[in-house]
Amino acid sequence: MTGVPAAGAGRADAIEVVELRRRYGSVLAVDGLSFSVPRGSTTVLIGPNGAGKTSTIECCEGFAPADGGSVRVLGMDPWREAGRLRPRIGVMLQAGGAQPAARTGEMLRLLARCSARPHDPEWLLDVLGLREVERTPIRRLSGGQAQRLSLATALVGRPELLFLDEPTAGMDPQARGIVRELLSAARTDGVAVLLTTHLLDEAETADQVVIVDEGRVVAQGSPAELTAGASGQLRFRAPAGLDLHPLLSALPLGFRATEPAPGRYLVEGPVDPATAATVASFCARAGVMPSGLDAGGRSLEEVYLDLTGRQLR
Numbered sequence: 001m002t003g004v005p006a007a008g009a010g011r012a013d014a015i016e017v018v019e020l021r022r023r024y025g026s027v028l029a030v031d032g033l034s035f036s037v038p039r040g041s042t043t044v045l046i047g048p049n050g051a052g053k054t055s056t057i058e059c060c061e062g063f064a065p066a067d068g069g070s071v072r073v074l075g076m077d078p079w080r081e082a083g084r085l086r087p088r089i090g091v092m093l094q095a096g097g098a099q100p101a102a103r104t105g106e107m108l109r110l111l112a113r114c115s116a117r118p119h120d121p122e123w124l125l126d127v128l129g130l131r132e133v134e135r136t137p138i139r140r141l142s143g144g145q146a147q148r149l150s151l152a153t154a155l156v157g158r159p160e161l162l163f164l165d166e167p168t169a170g171m172d173p174q175a176r177g178i179v180r181e182l183l184s185a186a187r188t189d190g191v192a193v194l195l196t197t198h199l200l201d202e203a204e205t206a207d208q209v210v211i212v213d214e215g216r217v218v219a220q221g222s223p224a225e226l227t228a229g230a231s232g233q234l235r236f237r238a239p240a241g242l243d244l245h246p247l248l249s250a251l252p253l254g255f256r257a258t259e260p261a262p263g264r265y266l267v268e269g270p271v272d273p274a275t276a277a278t279v280a281s282f283c284a285r286a287g288v289m290p291s292g293l294d295a296g297g298r299s300l301e302e303v304y305l306d307l308t309g310r311q312l313r
């Protein structure tokens, strides 16, 4: 690579958000947020309730204007060029976005007819487990079925870019697995994906994670980059509230042992295989089974909680 292509050129990032601001009256929901989504990759926005994720996605989808900063999507201004952009993006509308009286199959086939090179709606009905409700009015679908239909409507136009706001909310584990497979296939086909989720295991499979809090980016990178740990740390899980004094006495001088969150333990010092053995025998004497014994980095959940706090806001 000799340089970064200009925005608007074929190879520019699918999404470029620079210093985005979005305000609702006196509430500054998005406060100078920047990130980009390369083509053919998946980026996940995570953050506490009210952090500004949906507001950000709405600006990228062209459903809301930016109050400051800039947003380019597939080289376009999504608010001013929404008409040109819409056919190239897939948006997962919540159930209320569809005609509630329309039937599931009808709705999907209609959307396919409106697209230049759609996916086969029959394939989507089958793969998303909607065949048996194809004649059911949308208003009668269960929450998880409505979510699956919503994903089908986002995918049917074969978009270059997919926006998914909490796509698996309300879905059972089987449906979540299918969504994961569909998104992975879309990525292989070169589709860029921007999604939000509160399920951090879903974020762990993304190419990039952007952690948002109070309208700002507090960290971003690949899951591996975000969770890379300092050396000299050993983590494990066990029942909360263990007395750590026996462990400290068994470890050489210079070690620390703490419980940073209930049931999550951290040993810090010149960690080596003997440290793991000491932890295992401490747990055996305490009559508890350790799990997740890990000398690597922190989990994404721990990084997230460290950065955004543990208090409900």
Ligand SMILES: Nc1ncnc2c1ncn2[C@@H]1O[C@H](COP(=O)(O)OP(=O)(O)OP(=O)(O)O)[C@@H](O)[C@H]1O
Pocket: 024, 027, 028, 029, 047, 048, 049, 050, 051, 052, 053, 054, 055, 056
């Ligand atoms: N239409 C609106 N009018 C007024 N305030 C709004 C509106 N939409 C969002 N907000 C406020 O903007 C802030 C950001 O909301 P947003 O929905 O973007 O957060 P979020 O990160 O998507 O949250 P969640 O995880 O709960 O979906 C919140 O304080 C919210 O109350």
